[in-house]
Amino acid sequence: MPSRSTLTAFGALAVWVSLVIWIAATDGFVGGESAPWRVIVGVVVPLGVFVGLYQLRPVRDFLLSLDRRLVIGIQLWRIVGAAFLFGWALDDLDAGFAIPAGVGDVATGVVAAAALAAILNGTLTRRRLALFTALGIGDFIVAVVTGAFLVRPEALEELRWVLFPTLAVPFFAMAHAIAWIQLTNSTDQ
Secondary structure (H helix, E strand, O other): OOOHHHHHHHHHHHHHHHHHHHHHHOOOOOOHHHHHHHHHHHHHHHHHHHHHHHOOHHHHHHHHHOOHHHHHHHHHHHHHHHHHHHHHHOOOOOHHHHHHHHHHHHHHHHHHHHHHHHHHOOOOOHHHHHHHHHHHHHHHHHHHHHHHHHOOOHHHHOHHHHHHHHHHHHHHHHHHHHHHHHHHHOOOO
């Protein structure tokens, strides 16, 4: 039977996902000139809530208790960012956004496999995790800056694309943070 903490975490995740989908489905992220800021709020608010909740001892204990293999392994899903490359190939997204965002996500997903292997064979070091984290977070920074400020593809406001910055970016950024926190709080690495 899942613990109360696990059920609470899944419940909070379900509320967050439902809220973001509802906002996107009702064009809450569409807004012309203000649209980048709406999407950025969709990225920053969940991260702020995460930082705030991390200050609570039960949340911190729960996050530190998560299986490290899961926390790193979840990043394998970053290969789904190849969708940006398909969006570019289908003329739905601009190359200036889609190529760096897609390549960065795919690279992070591939490197996640190496990080997961390092966990499994006991060779994950702080340095390796720092490089992996820098790649993953760096990809997000590039994608958000190009998507929100430089290229600003209109399609990024639409439901099929806006879920990447408003759900995937915060979720995977939190996973990077949890992995780093776990490693820096452990005595075995």
